Each structure stands twice: as C-alpha cells, then as structure tokens.
Amino acid sequence: MKPSSKNPNWNILGLLPAHLIMLLTLIIPIGIIIVVSFSTRGPYGGFEYAFTTAPYKQLLFNDGWTGELEFNPQYLIVVARTLLLSAVTTSICLLLSFPVAYFIALQRPAIKVLLIYLVTLPFWVSMIVRVYSWIIILGKDGVIEKTLRGLGLVDQMDSLLFGNTAMLLGLVYSYIPLMILPIFASIEKLDPALIEASHDLYGNRFTTLRRVILPLTRPGMIAGAILVFVPSLGAVLEPTLLGGGKTMMMGNLIQLQFGGARNWPLGAAIAIVLMAAVMVFLIFQGLRSMRSEGLERAA
C-alpha cells in the first residue's frame, strides 16, 4: 500500500524537476564547454564552431616571431600555483583544525554547541566581506603595517597584499570552517574507551594520538580535505582581491578570459583542465576510502 508501488510514476515525477534542471543548466552546458574549448575564437569575442586544438596549444605555447611555436610557461605556472596553493591551504587547514576540533569535542555539551556556533558564524558572513577584511589588515597602511611601525619594528615595508602569502591567508580563512566541522564530527564519534585502553597499555599521549586517534578520525579529515581542496582550486575572490593581477589562479584566469579578455575558447580549455584536476582528486580520494573500507571489512 505504499504510494510508490501503487503509483510507480511517483519516483520519476519527483526526480524529474531536479534532473531536468541539472541536465539543461549543467550537463549539456558542460558538453558545450568541451566543444567551445576546441573552437575558434570569434572576431568580437565569443566563439565560432570551427574545430581546432589551438586553445589547448595556447596553454603551453606562444606563436613566436617567425610563426613557430615557442614554449610559454605562463599558463602552466598558473595551473601549478593553483594546485600548490590549494594543497598548502588544505594542509594548513588540517593542521590548524585538528587541535581546535579536538578541544571543542571535549567540552561540556552547552559549551560545545556554543563553540561550534562560533566556528560556523563567520561562514554565514558574506564571503566577499570576509576577503575584503583582509585588505584592511594586509594592505598598505593597513593594520599589520601600522602595528609593526608603531612598535618600531619596521619603518617601511612592502605591501603584504598582492602575493602568494596574502592569497594563502585568504584561502585558509575562507575555507577553514569546512575542515573543522567534519573533523569535529569524527572526533565526537570516537569511543573514549579506546583512548583509555591505549593509556592502560602504556601508550603515552603522543603514541595514542598517532596510533589511535588520528587513524580513527581519518574519514573526517578526508571529508574536510575534499571540502577545502575543491573550492580552493576554483577560488576567484581570493586571487582577484588579495593576489593582485600578476599572481593569478585558475579561477580568476578563467573569469578573465570570459570577461575582459573575451577569449572564450581559451577560458573553456582552462575550465576543462580545472574540472579534470578536481575529478582526478575526487576519484583518487574515492578509491582510497573504498580501499580502507575494504581493509576494515577484511580485518
């Protein structure tokens, strides 16, 4: 007497709107992105359907003075910088989040709830406002520079803005709540008896942390790593506002190609490379978690 067995069309009807929207606004358009990445740049921006691999070649080469291809690493550097900054952001978030998540998990329930609220609160505050606030802190005549000058530590300093460090600070700040929450959830699930057992077996705190707590909270760390790494790869605001024009990441390079530079095929090619990087990472993490699940089941 279930609605779905009496009326089997319910399943399809319920899923239809969601699937239709995703098909029309994402799946088909991603197909078009792939086509555009193999198309010719239009004379007034946009693109024309004429097959070419030029946009991908442009990622690696420049047309030299005499028409031969010259290797040009400028876009490759952006790709490498994006991968590196995202990896470093994820690692820093992991290192900072674990002690905080662990500390919160040990508090009394009322305090625990309050601290988790305080962790998530900045996340509700507009991203652009949070990134902007770092301009006031890092910028010329900003809070850090004034403080250092006031203490007599420096007289003149280069702006801290517009560099990899500023971008990294912004990225960590933007995404760290996404790392704390899953780690906190997995620490909460941890059975305290296991920690006590480790101590009873003469494991000191460090050994217990390394051999018991960290392995058992790995699923939370992997979830957090995905939640931080994927948006970092596609970040636009942090590189645009804190990185300046010269230190770009893939996200704002794509935006530049679709906006000011109006080179859609090149932008589409970079978007495909970005999507491929995300997919490789997700598949790699999926395989790893499947393998560890398999090991647990076998044990």
Place this chain on the structure above:
Amino acid sequence: MSPDNDVRRYPGFGLFSVVFFAYLYLPIAVVVFYSFNANRIVSNWGGFSLHWYATALSNANLMTAVKTSLLVAAIATVASTLVALMAALVLVRGRNVRFRRISEAVVNLPLLLPEIVVAVAVLILFSEVGLANGMVKLMIAHTTFCIPFAFLPIRARLQGMDLDLEEAARDLYATGWVAFRRVTLPLILPGVFAGAMLAFVISMDDFITSNLLNSGGATTLPVYIFSLIKQGVSPQLNAISTLIMVVSVVLATMAFLLQRRQ
C-alpha cells in the same frame, strides 16, 4: 578524574583554540571598528561617527543591488527548496528507485564542480539560447546551484524520521497525500526550513556566477561590493560590510536556535 590527568586531554590545545578564535574574529572586528571612523581614510582614526552608515543607507545603487539580490534569492530559494524536497522524498522514501546513487550524484552535481565551472556553463548556455534578461538568468543559475544546499538538510531530516508514524497514518486510512501533508511534512519542516535558509544565504552570498552573468541591469549585492572594493577601501564600504554582517549573524543565530529546539 581531574582534568590534568585526564588521559583524553592534550595540553596546549586549549590555548591553541583561543588563538584560533582570535584569528577567526580579528578581520570581522577590524571591519566593524573602522566602520565607525569619522575619517575618510580608513586606517586613520578620526573619532567615532555614524556618518558612513547614513551614507550607505542613502546610496541608491546599493539599495538597488540589495533589491536585486533579495528578489533573486527569494525566487531561487522557493524553486530550489521545492525541487529538492521532491527529489529527497523519492531518494529517501521511494521504493524500487533505480540508479539511486547516480540520481543523488546528479542532484548534488553543483557541489562536485568548482563554482567557476558552473558559472561558465550557465554563461555559455544563456549565450547559446540567446536569453538576455539579466534577472531571469540569475534566477535560473542561482536555482541550479542552490538545489544541493536545500537538498542535504531535507534528506538528513527525512533519514532521521521514524517511518512508523507515516505508516500509522496510512493504517488509519489516510490517503498518501493526507499522510504527507498532516504527518510527514510537519515532521520534516525544520529540515525544509534549514534547507531553504541555506539556499537563501548561498544565493545572497554568490559572487562568482553573478559577476560572470552581470548584464542587463542585474547587479547583485556582492557584485556591487566588488565594484566598490575595486575603487579602494573606504569607511562606507566598512559600514555596508558591517550591516551585512549584522543581518548574517541574526540569520545564523535564528537557524542555530531553531536547530537547538528540536
């Protein structure tokens, strides 16, 4: 057991956490502090003033951007929550649902892709279709990427709900629709509300997609703030930011209290 020799505790984690929370709130405090600066130059303190709040509130462009954002977010919230609710009911409750995992991945697709890729996809779509109306473009795009944010809390609530209640209603001869409206919906309403709120915040906060689609007089609040930042830091910008933070904190606190009551 005293806290000092509690084997679960690690010395230094507490202090580390205090420093961490200071780092988390320092930028917010700086923006709020300088929004009350009477001086035109942000980092030169010139006394307390509410002048920049008055300037912000009488800024017509800002108010237009707020209206655009609210309208787009309202439409995107209603549409994405309805679509997500329907999908969640089928994916959690439906019997004999084929390709359940793939279906769920499709509903969550915007979460698996970097937002800039989603933004480029809809930009190319609208240029191919030839849609020029900026507001309609924004509403469609925002609905798409809000769906997973509305879906996840609803799914969580449905999964946590006891099936017996619904079956009891059916045993008492309630039709499927009546059982849904009188039993299931009220029980999952907090999840639906949480999903809608999340969708609303995500839409209001979106910069990447809105900026790429920015045309036809549809400038959202984050896109307008971005244009102000490009002109340089100013106390007015700090006042606008502070106002946005106040609204965000009120919304977050409401969501927090609602969740605690359950």
